[in-house]
Amino acid sequence: MPEKPQHEVTAAEDPALAFQTHDHRHCVGTMLARAEAVCADKGLRLTPVRRRVLEILLETHKALGAYEVLDRLAADGFGHQPPVAYRALDFLVTHGLAHRIQRLNAFAACMHTTDDSDAGHEAVFLICRDCNALAEAPGLRLRAALEAAAAGADFAVEGAAIEAIGLCARCRAAAGEGNDNAGVGA
């Protein structure tokens, strides 16, 4: 396995990290700092519950359902009121700090760090069907291709959720080992 520089590299710079063992503290620290900067910039309040929801989403590179977030909030003493969780998730999604992953009916922290937050970044979500890890890869070129296709139908695209399901390298390798063993036995 090729060595990757471990210092300060986050899944925002290298989406493949989401599927690998890595020092996830850098991802968490970077994305929390970005959330604070975005909120300061836009005059938004990163209230304790909004921040806590973002921290919960940032714990792993996996999407969480609203009820899982709610259970975690309740355990943290924020009460067990669904609107509290939904409003916090809405806030994070509206301001590009988290994404709704339609295919999973779940939410994931945004893993994107450029300054063009107002431009509304386009992302491609890569979801491993085996380990459930999720990576956010840049999707600008895909969005351009989509708009070109839509233009052919005289259709103006306002939004698109591009979500791909498949297998990450680690899960493919694990599956490959299984096949090799079967091959030896045959």
Ligand SMILES: [Zn+2]
């Ligand atoms: Zn990470």
Ligand SMILES: [Zn+2]
């Ligand atoms: Zn994002």
Ligand SMILES: [Zn+2]
């Ligand atoms: Zn996987």
